[in-house]
Amino acid sequence: MDVIVTPTPTLQGTIGALSSKNYTTRYLLVAALAEGTSTIYYPAHSEDSDAMRRCIQDLGASLEEDEEKIVITGFGSRPRNVKELNVGNAGAVLRFLMGIAALSENVTFVNTYPDSLGKRPHDDLIVSLQQLGVQVEHREGKLPITISGGAPKGGKITVSGSVSSQYLSALLFLTPLLSEDSEIEVLHDLKSKVVIGQTLEVLEQAGIVIHASDDYMHFKVPGRQAYQPRTYTVQGDYPGSAAVLAAAAVTRSDVTVERLMERSKQGERAIVDVLRQMEVPLTHENDTVHVQGNGRLKAIEFDGDAATDAVLAMVAAACFAEGTSRFYNVENLRYKECDRITDYLAELTKAGAKVEERQAEIIVHGQPEGVEGGVEINAHYDHRVIMALTVVGLRSHKPLVIRDAHHVAKSYPQYFDHLRALGASVEWKES
Numbered sequence: 062m063d064v065i066v067t068p069t070p071t072l073q074g075t076i077g078a079l080s081s082k083n084y085t086t087r088y089l090l091v092a093a094l095a096e097g098t099s100t101i102y103y104p105a106h107s108e109d110s111d112a113m114r115r116c117i118q119d120l121g122a123s124l125e126e127d128e129e130k131i132v133i134t135g136f137g138s139r140p141r142n143v144k145e146l147n148v149g150n151a152g153a154v155l156r157f158l159m160g161i162a163a164l165s166e167n168v169t170f171v172n173t174y175p176d177s178l179g180k181r182p183h184d185d186l187i188v189s190l191q192q193l194g195v196q197v198e199h200r201e202g203k204l205p206i207t208i209s210g211g212a213p214k215g216g217k218i219t220v221s222g223s224v225s226s227q228y229l230s231a232l233l234f235l236t237p238l239l240s241e242d243s244e245i246e247v248l249h250d251l252k253s254k255v256v257i258g259q260t261l262e263v264l265e266q267a268g269i270v271i272h273a274s275d276d277y278m279h280f281k282v283p284g285r286q287a288y289q290p291r292t293y294t295v296q297g298d299y300p301g302s303a304a305v306l307a308a309a310a311v312t313r314s315d316v317t318v319e320r321l322m323e324r325s326k327q328g329e330r331a332i333v334d335v336l337r338q339m340e341v342p343l344t345h346e347n348d349t350v351h352v353q354g355n356g357r358l359k360a361i362e363f364d365g366d367a368a369t370d371a372v373l374a375m376v377a378a379a380c381f382a383e384g385t386s387r388f389y390n391v392e393n394l395r396y397k398e399c400d401r402i403t404d405y406l407a408e409l410t411k412a413g414a415k416v417e418e419r420q421a422e423i424i425v426h427g428q429p430e431g432v433e434g435g436v437e438i439n440a441h442y443d444h445r446v447i448m449a450l451t452v453v454g455l456r457s458h459k460p461l462v463i464r465d466a467h468h469v470a471k472s473y474p475q476y477f478d479h480l481r482a483l484g485a486s487v488e489w490k491e492s
C-alpha cells in the first residue's frame with residue numbers, strides 16, 4: 062500500500078502517544094523469563110511487539126490479552142525447544158532472543174526480510190555468545206542463524222558496542238539466568254548507550270540485580286537469579302511521537318501529544334529540547350507536549366546518538382529551518398532497517414531537500430520556502446523513513462507518494478490515522 066501526502070499548511074488537535082516499543086519488547090521478555098504470572102498494562106501493538114508476543118509464545122509462555130493489558134505466564138529459565146523462530150523485521154527482538162536461545166537446544170532464526178533485517182549484522186553478538194560456549198551457525202554474521210545452547214555457564218564476556226547496544230542488552234537479559242556469575246566488558250565504543258538505561262530499568266523492575274559501572278562499559282552479573290513476576294505499565298513512545306511533533310513544528314499548528322513522560326529514560330525525548338532550540342513554540346508539562354508551530358525553525362547541531370530513533374524526524378524538521386543543521390555521531394543509523402544515511406538522504410534529495418552525507422553525519426541546508434515534492438518515495442522497508450518523509454511531504458509544494466508505506470506498522474500502525482485526526486491530508490492507495 063502507498064500513501065499520498067498532500068501539502069497541509071495547518072495541523073490541529075490532540076492525540077495520545079502510542080505505547081513505547083522498547084519498553085513493550087522488554088516487558089514481554091522479562092515476563093516470559095519469570096516463573097509465574099505478570100501483567101503488562103498498555104503494551105504496544107505493532108509488528109515488532111507482535112513478533113515478541115509470537116516468539117515468547119512459541120518458547121512456552123502463555124498470553125492472554127484484552128483492550129488494556131496482557132497477562133503472561135512465563136517459562137522461566139527453561140524455554141520450550143522450538144525448531145524455528147520468526148522475528149519478522151524486528152532487530153531488537155532478534156538480538157534479545159538470540160541471547161535467550163542459548164538456553165534451548167537448537168533454534169533457527171529464519172530470514173523473512175532478506176532486504177532489511179536480512180542485511181543487518183549480528184557478528185558482535187555471535188562472538189560474545191561463542192565466548193560462552195554457545196554454537197552459532199550463520200551466514201557471515203547474518204540471518205538465517207542457528208543457535209545451539211549447550212547449557213552456557215557464564216564467566217567473562219566481551220562485547221563490542223560500536224554497532225548496536227542491542228548485543229549488550231541481549232547479554233544483560235541472558236546472564237542473570239546462568240549458573241555462574243558473569244562479567245561483561247564492552248569493547249570499543251557503546252552506541253545508543255542511553256537505551257542500556259532502559260534495559261537496566263526493566264531488569265531492576267523484574268527483580269534482577271546487575272552491578273553496572275557509571276559509563277555502562279563494565280557489568281558484574283550474579284548468576285542463578287530468577288526473574289520475578291510483576292505488574293508493569295508501558296509509557297508513551299518518544300521515537301514515534303517525534304515524527305508527529307516534527308510535523309507540528311513544520312506547519313502552522315496547535316497540536317497536543319499526551320502521555321509523554323518528562324522524566325523518561327528514552328533518549329528520544331530530546332525531540333522536545335531540539336525543537337525548543339530550533340525556536341519552535343512548545344511546552345512540556347504534566348506529560349503533555351503542546352506545539353504551537355508557526356512554521357519557522359532555526360538550524361541546529363545535535364549529537365544524534367543520544368536519540369537515535371528520533372534523528373530522521375529531526376532531520377525532516379531541519380529541511381525547513383533557516384540555516385544549515387548538522388547531526389553528528391550517527392554512523393549506526395547505517396545498520397538499521399535500511400542505511401538511514403545513504404538511503405534516507407537519497408529519498409530526501411528526490412523530494413527536493415538539500416542534504417549532504419558524511420560517514421557519521423547528516424548535514425541539512427534548510428529551505429524555509431519549502432521543497433519541491435511531486436515524486437515517488439521508496440520506503441526502503443523503513444518505518445522511520447516513511448514517517449519522516451511524510452513530515453517533509455506536508456510542507457512540499459507538490460504531493461509526495463510514499464511507496465509501500467504499510468511498513469510504518471513495524472512500530473506505529475496508527476501513524477497516518479493520528480496525522481489525519483490532526484488534519485493532515487494523507488490517503489492510502491493500492492500500489
Ligand SMILES: O=C(O)C1=C[C@@H](OP(=O)(O)O)[C@@H](O)[C@H](O)C1
Pocket residue numbers: 083086153224225226227230252253256369370393
Ligand atoms: O534496544 C532497543 O530496543 C533498541 C535499540 C536501538 O538500536 P541500536 O542499539 O542498534 O542503536 C534502537 O535504534 C532500536 O529501535 C531499539
Ligand SMILES: C=C(OP(=O)(O)O)C(=O)O
Pocket residue numbers: 150151152153154370397398445472
Ligand atoms: C531500528 C529500529 O528497530 P530495531 O533495531 O529493533 O529493528 C527502530 O525502531 O527504529
